[in-house]
Amino acid sequence: MSIKFYNTLSRKKEEFTPIDSKEIRMYSCGPTVYYFAHIGNLRAYLFMDNLRRVLKYNGYNLKHVMNITDVGHLVSDADEGEDKMMKAAKRENKNPFEIAEFYMNAFLADIDKLNVDRPEIIARATEHIDVMEEYVKKIIDNGYTYQTEDTVYFDTAKLDKYGVLSNRNVDDQKAGARVEFDQNKKNISDFALWIKAPENHIMKWDSFFGKSYPGWHLECSAMGYKYLGDHFDIHTGGVDHIPIHHENEIAQSKGFCGKIPANFWMHVEFLQINGGKMSKSLNNLYTLADLEEKGFEPLVYRMFNYTSNYRAQINFTFEAMEAAKVALSRLREGYLKHQEGTEDVSDEEIKSYEERFLEAINDDLNMPVAMSVVWDVIKNPNKSKKLQNLLLKFDEVLGLNLKDYQKEENVLPEEIQKLVAERNEARANKNWAESDRIRDLLIEKGYTVKDSKEGTIVEK
DSSP states (O other): OEEEEEETTEEEEEEEOOOOOEEEEEOOOOOOOOSSOOOOHHHHHHHHHHHHHHHHHHHOOOEEEEEEESSSSSSSSSSSSSSSSHHHHHHHHHHHHHHHHHHHHHHHHHHHHTTTTSEEEEEGGGGOOHHHHHHHHHHHHHHHHOSSSSSEOOOOSSOOOOTTTTTTOOOOOOSSSSSSSOTTOOOOTTTEEEEOOOTOOOOEEEEETEEEEHHHHHHHHHHHHHOOOOOOOEEEEEEIIIIIIHHHHHHHHHHHHHHOOOEEEEEEEEEEEEEOOTTTTTOOOOOOHHHHTTTTHHHHHHHHHTTTTTTTTTEEEEEHHHHHHHHHHHHHHHHHHHHOOOOOHHHHHHHHHHHHHHHHHHHHHHHHHHHHHHHHHOOSSSSSHHHHHHHHHHHHHHHGGGGGOOOOOOOOOOOHHHHHHHHHHHHHOOOOOHHHHHHHHHHHHHEEEEEEEEEEEEEO
């Protein structure tokens, strides 16, 4: 069955054909490790993981690179503001290399909790300064740059077109076209490749340009080329990367070898909070740890993301998280019922489920439709180990760790057992008022009470 992905480069859904039928080469923009990742950041890596899982489900091998930005990313995505690593170092009174190490490990711990399959290659920018320097030298030799006293700029006017992803028209944006403009640039869209470091700048390296450091956009181009070559299959990132960072990557690659580096550019949309943007001023930049403190295990957030396609904005609310928590619990319980089942289902029925699921995930990762197939399997009245195995197969894409889920033994505390015994005695004596009083007390203590033909069932 063919796979179709939406390609930002062509602005349409296209059939995906890998360059090499044996191995798909993919690059994903990773985090800038200057603080804890918030749940909006983490949505991008859940999308990245779903893409990986869908490709592997279809039988492909992957060579996937994700960068770790630990130098050079300015507060603005353009060439403005302070380096995020330096800003974090001042905030915490630490060395920027210590900052990078701490927050990189925190990020990796978060994606592990979300059961994100790590890329084959995780590349730190600071470990590839020499690779970036050689990349810049080639761009300079090819005539795509100009230098000022302290910066090597990429000259976007030398390109056949700048803005192929965002379709921006920058032909008329020359120096002086607007008030807030770096007068050292010839064109508004020009950007820094290599920057001479001030005396007090900690993160700097010896290079052809003296003590200096790379521009942020450079690392992805240089490391992508090192590990994947000058032409690979897929490049992923957030929609916020489209207008500047990914445009500049394409520009650099054209300046380096004359090619757009990836065939498919795939971008995940923003996460909204209560219908609006995330903001420090609104105090709604939630981390995974924040969700855990509120009683949501990380896989609940993964489940929540399956309510929307990656190309649509998704609205985070705690009510929606509660619904995802209930849904995950029901999915697990349904899985266990099939695990314990003794009935049979036909091979034709299994095949129908498989085809519907594959059709959904291969249609630009349509996870809401794929989940509807999963729920049909869960609700099948014939409880069968065949369906349990089918759910385990689907979980190769879902990543919800169903194989590790076991039903918790419902062992009640001694205090609760005593109340249940007292209620049973009251019911036997037809003392309904006392029975109701104890039931309400159990509910207050966080337990559900169900009276059935088999007796009273009390659960946390």
